[in-house]
């Protein structure tokens with residue numbers, strides 16, 4: 001079944017409560033990735049964004065210098081608080097930092113009907129490191145992410161480094177994406193979206209969606225632009241926004257792919273390093 005796209009691409013009616021989405025992720029002080037990217041994307045997609053902060057990173061366009069993970073019980077309390085009062089239309093995870101935080105998130109999601117067997121869709125972006133290679137997940141936390149979090153995910157969105165960490169498979173060409181999608185699907189999520197951004201030799205950027213039986217290619221041009229910081233978060237947040245607006249997973253992913261292509265096309269330089277993908281393209285120019 002597919003959804004009527006007009007039902008999830010517009011902006012909310014002024015004064016009416018918009019759909020809601022929750023991001024469970026870390027703060028990027030540079031504003032390009034993490035919770036900041038997610039909130040900008042939620043806004044641009046017409047969804048009220050909420051946050052369960054997992055960690056504070058010291059980060060700029062050149063990388064992550066340091067981070068402090070928050071106490072797991074505080075992360076869980078943020079999830080329970082907004083779920084009990086405001087309600088969560090869809091949720092996503094990003095940087096989770098530690099095994100203890102992952103376990104607390106799983107418990108809080110279960111208590112709030114978020115995840116595979118609850119009513120609320122859960123998108124897991126299995127963030128392990130920044131694009132500069134700085135670790136954002138403790139080494140001993142990978143097993144908890146793979147064995148406990150992935151089985152409750154509606155959709156998991158690994159990049160090729162994360163595919164290697166989760167499955168041991170080294171994908172170096174488009175023809176190997178199907179095998180990777182099958183291997184990640186074996187870990188328990190309902191849907192898998194393998195992101196092909198790292199296949200830099202490929203003239204196109206063809207992500208691959210898999211639900212255990214269907215392979216769906218999401219084609220797009222590869223833009224020769226270095227400023228893709230926050231691209232993975234922005235893609236997952238735009239998909240989460242569409243899910244919050246009741247889109248079916250396949251339609252939500254198609255919407256997300258269109259959103260990220262525009263965000264990459266309009267990416268901009270910032271600082272001395274790598275700039276972020278842009279959320280500005282969807283903000284209309286309204287006189288104040």
Ligand SMILES: Nc1ncnc2c1ncn2[C@@H]1O[C@H](COP(=O)(O)OP(=O)(O)OP(=O)(O)O)[C@@H](O)[C@H]1O
Nearest residue numbers: 131159195196197198205222223228230231232233
């Ligand atoms: N140069 C590019 N041109 C077009 N699309 C791109 C480009 N780079 C990445 N993308 C798209 O952006 C999304 C994120 O892909 P990527 O594989 O880079 O994930 P990621 O490594 O998690 O992102 P990041 O680490 O930059 O946040 C995917 O939909 C991918 O196809």
Ligand SMILES: Cc1ncc(COP(=O)(O)O)c(N)n1
Nearest residue numbers: 026027033034130131229230
């Ligand atoms: C808090 C936080 N979350 C996620 C990322 C990944 O984004 P990227 O791979 O673009 O560095 C990041 N750098 N910081």
